[in-house]
Amino acid sequence: MRTPPHVVIYRSITAAITALILLSIGLGFAGYGPLVALHRAAQPISHGLHLDRISG
Amino acid sequence: MSGAQDYYYTYPVAGALGCAIAVGIAVFTVALARALVNDPILVAPAADQAERTAAHPVGPGEFGPDIAWPLYPFRQSRADVDRARRNVAANNAAIWQPARWFNRNAKGLWVIFPIPVVMISFLALASLTSWCCYLVYAVVTTVSAGSSRVVLVPAAALLRSAERVRRSRLRTDAACMRCFHVTPWPAYQCPACLRPHHDVQPGRLGVLFRRCQCGAHLPMRASRAAWRVTPVCQRCGAPLAVGVGAVRDVRVPVFGDISAGKTRFLYASLNSLVATAAGTGLEVTFPDKDSQEQADFGLGVIRSGRETAKTSTNGEVSLTLRLGAGRPSELVHLFDAAGEHFRSARRPDALRFLDDGQGLVYILDPFSIEAVTKRLGGTSAPEVLRAHAAAGDPQLTYDEVASRLRDGGVPASRGRLAVVVSKDDLLRRAGLELPADSGALAQWLWDNGLHNLVMSARRDFAEVRFFTVASQAVPPGGQNDPGRPLRWLLTAHGIKLPPDPDLSAGAPGAGDPDGRPAPGPGGRPARTVPGRHAAARS
Numbered sequence: 001m002r003t004p005p006h007v008v009i010y011r012s013i014t015a016a017i018t019a020l021i022l023l024s025i026g027l028g029f030a031g032y033g034p035l036v037a038l039h040r041a042a043q044p045i046s047h048g049l050h051l052d053r054i055s056g
Numbered sequence: 057m058s059g060a061q062d063y064y065y066t067y068p069v070a071g072a073l074g075c076a077i078a079v080g081i082a083v084f085t086v087a088l089a090r091a092l093v094n095d096p097i098l099v100a101p102a103a104d105q106a107e108r109t110a111a112h113p114v115g116p117g118e119f120g121p122d123i124a125w126p127l128y129p130f131r132q133s134r135a136d137v138d139r140a141r142r143n144v145a146a147n148n149a150a151i152w153q154p155a156r157w158f159n160r161n162a163k164g165l166w167v168i169f170p171i172p173v174v175m176i177s178f179l180a181l182a183s184l185t186s187w188c189c190y191l192v193y194a195v196v197t198t199v200s201a202g203s204s205r206v207v208l209v210p211a212a213a214l215l216r217s218a219e220r221v222r223r224s225r226l227r228t229d230a231a232c233m234r235c236f237h238v239t240p241w242p243a244y245q246c247p248a249c250l251r252p253h254h255d256v257q258p259g260r261l262g263v264l265f266r267r268c269q270c271g272a273h274l275p276m277r278a279s280r281a282a283w284r285v286t287p288v289c290q291r292c293g294a295p296l297a298v299g300v301g302a303v304r305d306v307r308v309p310v311f312g313d314i315s316a317g318k319t320r321f322l323y324a325s326l327n328s329l330v331a332t333a334a335g336t337g338l339e340v341t342f343p344d345k346d347s348q349e350q351a352d353f354g355l356g357v358i359r360s361g362r363e364t365a366k367t368s369t370n371g372e373v374s375l376t377l378r379l380g381a382g383r384p385s386e387l388v389h390l391f392d393a394a395g396e397h398f399r400s401a402r403r404p405d406a407l408r409f410l411d412d413g414q415g416l417v418y419i420l421d422p423f424s425i426e427a428v429t430k431r432l433g434g435t436s437a438p439e440v441l442r443a444h445a446a447a448g449d450p451q452l453t454y455d456e457v458a459s460r461l462r463d464g465g466v467p468a469s470r471g472r473l474a475v476v477v478s479k480d481d482l483l484r485r486a487g488l489e490l491p492a493d494s495g496a497l498a499q500w501l502w503d504n505g506l507h508n509l510v511m512s513a514r515r516d517f518a519e520v521r522f523f524t525v526a527s528q529a530v531p532p533g534g535q536n537d538p539g540r541p542l543r544w545l546l547t548a549h550g551i552k553l554p555p556d557p558d559l560s561a562g563a564p565g566a567g568d569p570d571g572r573p574a575p576g577p578g579g580r581p582a583r584t585v586p587g588r589h590a591a592a593r594s
Contacts, residue, residue, distance in 0.1 A: 001100055003096070003098055004125050004267055006127070010129075010133070010200075011136065013200070014136075014200050015193075018088075018189075018196045018197075022189055022192055
């Protein structure tokens with residue numbers, strides 16, 4: 001019996017969400033979690049602010 | 057130095073841990089791929105139906121659950137999580153096979169080397185990782201299914217409520233003309249496999265659409281399905297008119313003694329209704345071939361002034377007509393049966409249509425009233441013989457039907473009854489005038505010995521009106537117009553009919569106000585057709 005499309009879609013979505021969560025957990029353990037990434041992304045800005053403060 | 061030594065230990069340990077985690081992820085990935093793609097458990101409609109039937113056994117007179125694919129969050133999600141769990145357990149059992157070998161065949165190694173300890177630690181971490189991954193998948197699936205149900209269940213309940221309100225407002229029953237079974241909505245046939253779906257209410261099989269076992273899509277809710285797929289009777293499977301379950305459905309049974317004029321009234325009232333509708337542009341159609349043929353025959357008989365044939369005792373006459381077109385249309389069913397059945401109305405199943413009638417019409421032949429017959433000179437008087445008077449006592453026929461309704465638990469006290477005194481034109485020709493007003497006519501019947509009938513009718517039904525009708529076509533709105541009782545019952549049940557117009561000369565069904573027959577087809581004067589129609593009447 002052929003699997004109906006709605007079952008295929010639901011399965012794909014749940015599997016994709018699971019994969020994303022597992023990837024996030026893995027990256028987090030490896031030091032590339034979302035907080036670390038945010039911190040790194042914000043580093044030039046905070047550094048600039050710091051320079052402004054000490055020069056001012 | 058110590059830092060360099062640390063690397064000797066930490067790198068291999070970290071590598072081993074990474075490998076164990078990678079193995080765990082691989083174990084889970086393989087298990088999930090098998091559970092969802094390669095070897096999944098598919099909850100087929102038949103299996104789902106069997107489960108639901110086992111959980112809620114089908115009672116007498118009920119229908120089993122429909123065979124259609126359940127929505128993923130309601131059943132399949134559980135099966136997938138269960139399958140993934142079993143696969144993860146099976147894969148873990150497979151990777152623990154070497155550890156079992158050590159435990160069984162190489163116990164000495166436990167003492168000499170730490171190999172088994174390392175291996176068990178490695179496998180334990182891999183298993184832990186795979187089960188953690190499974191846990192994430194189970195939580196994701198359960199939360200997804202739960203949140204979907206949180207949206208779907210109230211949406212389905214809301215649509216069901218809207219449908220229920222619509223049903224009660226429009227009174228959209230589904231009446232079968234073959235078995236006379238009436239249900240709140242019909243079954244709808246799958247357009248591909250022709251399997252009937254008995255309950256198309258939104259629920260676990262779908263909110264807007266459902267997927268039949270064969271793969272075809274069916275719209276949910278009777279108000280949508282009625283126009284897209286074929287409605288069929290819930291009980292006998294007979295095909296019903298398009299729109300059944302979505303449009304107002306009014307059933308009007310006609311009863312009376314043999315030769316009282318039931319069939320004549322049915323056709324004459326239909327003729328009047330068609331004439332009224334034709335004057336205002338309201339479309340009157342007949343949704344099935346049998347009804348069309350019967351209407352053609354009946355209208356032909358009435359318009360040509362021919363005698364009506366005796367209704368066969370083997371079959372019932374049921375005629376369905378549609379007032380209006382498309383979604384705003386309404387279905388009207390008229391029922392008739394041979395008068396013999398009403399002499400023992402409690403028994404035959406042929407009178408099943410009486411039980412679900414929303415308004416009843418009782419045809420009373422004035423020539424069967426003893427006081428009237430005496431006044432005309434007895435049963436052998438020429439006027440009485442010409443009228444082919446009903447032989448039975450009018451009270452008996454009424455009592456039989458009323459008893460049937462009472463015994464069957466039919467709430468007649470909520471219904472309406474039109475007591476129709478037929479053959480008014482013949483009575484007038486015999487020199488007797490009937491009052492036109494309902495109250496005055498009831499008084500006339502009372503005075504002529506039918507006080508029990510008048511009293512019982514008023515007691516048994518919520519509303520009773522008395523009418524006189526001619527046995528021929530007369531213009532709508534006339535004093536003895538046969539359409540008046542039918543129009544009263546239909547408008548009382550919410551059908552919007554135009555007010556009786558004056559018929560133009562060419563309008564179908566226009567007859568003489570005195571009750572003389574309308575011209576026949578082609579404008580020729582109508583003539584009474586002798587032969588089988590003249591031999592017997594209903």
